[in-house]
Amino acid sequence: MKAASSRAAGLWLALLVSLLVVVPLVCGRAAVTSFFTQAVIISLLAMSYNMLMGQTGMLSFGHAVYSGLGAYCTIHFLNRFTADGLGVGIFLLPLVGAAAGAFFGLVLGFVSTRRSGIAFAMITLGISEMLVHLSLMMPGWSGGESGITTDRMLYEPILGFDLGSDLQAYYYILAWALAAVALQFAVTRTPLGSLANAVRDNPERVMFIGFNPQKIRLFVMVLSGMFAGIGGSLTAVSYEIVTSETLGLGQSGMLLIAAYLGGAGFFLGPVFGAFVYVLFLSVVASLTHAWLLYFGLLFVLVVLFSPAGLLPMLKAVPGYGPRQRLRAAVAALMAAAAVQFIERLYAYLEGRAAGSAPALADAAPAMAAALAVFLVLAVALRRTAGSGRQPAAGAREAA
Amino acid sequence: MTQPILSLRQVQKSFGPTRIISDVTLDVQPGECVALIGPNGAGKSTLFNMVSGRFPPSGGDILLRGESLLALTPFEINRKGLSRSFQITNIFHRMTVYENVRASVLWSLGYRYSLVRFIARLKDARERAEQVMEEVGLQKRRDVPAGQLSYAEQRSLEIAMTVAGDPAVVLLDEPTAGMSRSESEAAVELIRRIARGRTLMMVEHDMSVVFGLADRIAVLAGGVLIACGAPDEVRRNAQVKEAYLGEKYAGGE
Numbered sequence A: 001m002k003a004a005s006s007r008a009a010g011l012w013l014a015l016l017v018s019l020l021v022v023v024p025l026v027c028g029r030a031a032v033t034s035f036f037t038q039a040v041i042i043s044l045l046a047m048s049y050n051m052l053m054g055q056t057g058m059l060s061f062g063h064a065v066y067s068g069l070g071a072y073c074t075i076h077f078l079n080r081f082t083a084d085g086l087g088v089g090i091f092l093l094p095l096v097g098a099a100a101g102a103f104f105g106l107v108l109g110f111v112s113t114r115r116s117g118i119a120f121a122m123i124t125l126g127i128s129e130m131l132v133h134l135s136l137m138m139p140g141w142s143g144g145e146s147g148i149t150t151d152r153m154l155y156e157p158i159l160g161f162d163l164g165s166d167l168q169a170y171y172y173i174l175a176w177a178l179a180a181v182a183l184q185f186a187v188t189r190t191p192l193g194s195l196a197n198a199v200r201d202n203p204e205r206v207m208f209i210g211f212n213p214q215k216i217r218l219f220v221m222v223l224s225g226m227f228a229g230i231g232g233s234l235t236a237v238s239y240e241i242v243t244s245e246t247l248g249l250g251q252s253g254m255l256l257i258a259a260y261l262g263g264a265g266f267f268l269g270p271v272f273g274a275f276v277y278v279l280f281l282s283v284v285a286s287l288t289h290a291w292l293l294y295f296g297l298l299f300v301l302v303v304l305f306s307p308a309g310l311l312p313m314l315k316a317v318p319g320y321g322p323r324q325r326l327r328a329a330v331a332a333l334m335a336a337a338a339v340q341f342i343e344r345l346y347a348y349l350e351g352r353a354a355g356s357a358p359a360l361a362d363a364a365p366a367m368a369a370a371l372a373v374f375l376v377l378a379v380a381l382r383r384t385a386g387s388g389r390q391p392a393a394g395a396r397e398a399a
Numbered sequence B: 001m002t003q004p005i006l007s008l009r010q011v012q013k014s015f016g017p018t019r020i021i022s023d024v025t026l027d028v029q030p031g032e033c034v035a036l037i038g039p040n041g042a043g044k045s046t047l048f049n050m051v052s053g054r055f056p057p058s059g060g061d062i063l064l065r066g067e068s069l070l071a072l073t074p075f076e077i078n079r080k081g082l083s084r085s086f087q088i089t090n091i092f093h094r095m096t097v098y099e100n101v102r103a104s105v106l107w108s109l110g111y112r113y114s115l116v117r118f119i120a121r122l123k124d125a126r127e128r129a130e131q132v133m134e135e136v137g138l139q140k141r142r143d144v145p146a147g148q149l150s151y152a153e154q155r156s157l158e159i160a161m162t163v164a165g166d167p168a169v170v171l172l173d174e175p176t177a178g179m180s181r182s183e184s185e186a187a188v189e190l191i192r193r194i195a196r197g198r199t200l201m202m203v204e205h206d207m208s209v210v211f212g213l214a215d216r217i218a219v220l221a222g223g224v225l226i227a228c229g230a231p232d233e234v235r236r237n238a239q240v241k242e243a244y245l246g247e248k249y250a251g252g253e
Helices: A002-027 A030-056 A064-081 A083-092 A094-112 A117-137 A166-188 A191-201 A203-207 A213-239 A249-262 A269-287 A291-305 A310-319 A322-354 A360-383 A385-398 B044-051 B074-079 B097-105 B123-136 B151-163 B181-195 B207-213 B231-236 B238-250
Strands: B006-015 B018-028 B033-037 B059-064 B082-084 B169-173 B199-203 B216-221 B224-229
Touching: A002 A030, A002 A166, A030 A064, A030 A166, A030 A191, A030 A213, A030 A249, A030 A269, A064 A083, A064 A094, A064 A117, A064 A213, A064 A249, A094 A117, A094 A213, A117 A249, A166 A191, A166 A213, A191 A203, A191 A213, A191 B097, A203 A213, A203 B074, A249 A269, A249 A291, A249 A310, A269 A291, A269 A310, A291 A322, A322 A360, A360 A385, B006 B044, B018 B044, B018 B059, B018 B224, B033 B044, B033 B207, B044 B082, B044 B169, B044 B199, B074 B082, B082 B151, B097 B123, B097 B151, B123 B151, B123 B181, B151 B169, B151 B181, B169 B181, B181 B199, B181 B207, B207 B231, B216 B231, B216 B238, B224 B231, B224 B238, B231 B238
Parallel strands: B033 B199, B033 B216, B082 B169, B169 B199
Antiparallel strands: B006 B018, B006 B059, B216 B224
């Protein structure tokens, strides 16, 4: 059974990788390439974050510090030597970010990993805020809010490769991200990876099997900082700009949300979460101004109803009985009614803010109808809850 | 007389003004099985916590093979060959049984925090983990997440993790607590097996377990060691009867 499930995981992985390789090439549209570039980078960053949260049980609010500093160091390095000056070395540029991330992981982690749990979370929060302000006080180095820019292009192409097009940059980024994720997977299979899981489950017991949990936390912090630094380098290569905002809490929170949303308990959970986030950021955002509200709602719903994340929820779907399928359909209809309500409300509020003053009476009936449908469905879902739960639990155990 | 392997010298513990342990002095000889008994709140677990390094005593000294453990952390004490189990099951609940045991053998095999090799390829770690699982009868539950084991199985895993690193001295904190009669009998057999070639100290409430296993019984009441000797001797001791056994037998156990 174990072999079968790992074979299935292998197939999914192969499918995912081939999609990542083929789709941007076949589509050839700038929007698709940019979507994939962003999703791949955020996937890698969220995965590096999950080494802390999902694998070692360390809730950090300052992970963007490592990716941001990795990006800064990469851009400074690139500006100092220029793309053409680096030549073939441009292929190794993310090593600069890796070194920076690991270095700062060691230095800052030396302080933060002395504590665990809430104290650790608070220290990471403090370090993050401190570095954002420090970077604003050093505009010469950080470029402040407007950031510093660079030029990744090789004016003397190497075998036709010049990093000029976004598609070339995408494959550069994809290759590095895949290599980094493969390495991260290898780390989970080492003694240290196993001990990290032990620290996540029960740091106290780790001390009584001969290991120092603080040291394990520090080592994992260095590694996750290194991978975040690689992600930061890829951000620098992709956008050719880095601002002090990239060090901050907003960016860190986004990584936390992506990792949690996808499923922190699963190796590839953060990748899934990152793709959902970028889907909202690009596609949903182009459809509605309320996209961030929807994303927030989605996150809250996942935390409430599927705390293990979206990935395990989707995995459970094929095992659903007829009753659960019906309940899922009702939940989907509820979501549609909620969207209807929110969109009408947004349209009305935006119209009022713009001064066109639409009558509330025009919007009210549709909003009331959507709300009524939502409430009726909610009651229906609640009524069917008791009997629907039992087979679900049974099915999960059988699987 | 040989040098005691574990030696408690006038060990004291106070939490604030409250004295929990007063001047406990006890020598444990190599290969011996010492049971620590006493009414609830007598300070038995506190004593274990001090010996295993969970917190330091307020006074006195604790020696392992003549070497003081006072300044050492729990993991340093563990590396010196003293390993303990917990009264409340203390395992890695999301990891499988095998992963729990394998993590517990790593240090003794010298792998430390290694990052340069795959854990699945460590033949000695695998063999040792499998041998330990066999010993405690968990080999059939190898790939089950530890959190899903039955209570008795979790207690066995607790013991497996405690002895996985092949310690010379083992402290067991109420190994049969909460077990049924038959589970408890199986646990006694298991403890007897793991005690072979090791020094054992255990806190235990079940008198049939205590009298079945212990070479010596130490009785703690109100933080004071009121008696220590062979089971028959302790059974006859009037002070002990009053402080502990009397109360226990009167309770209909």
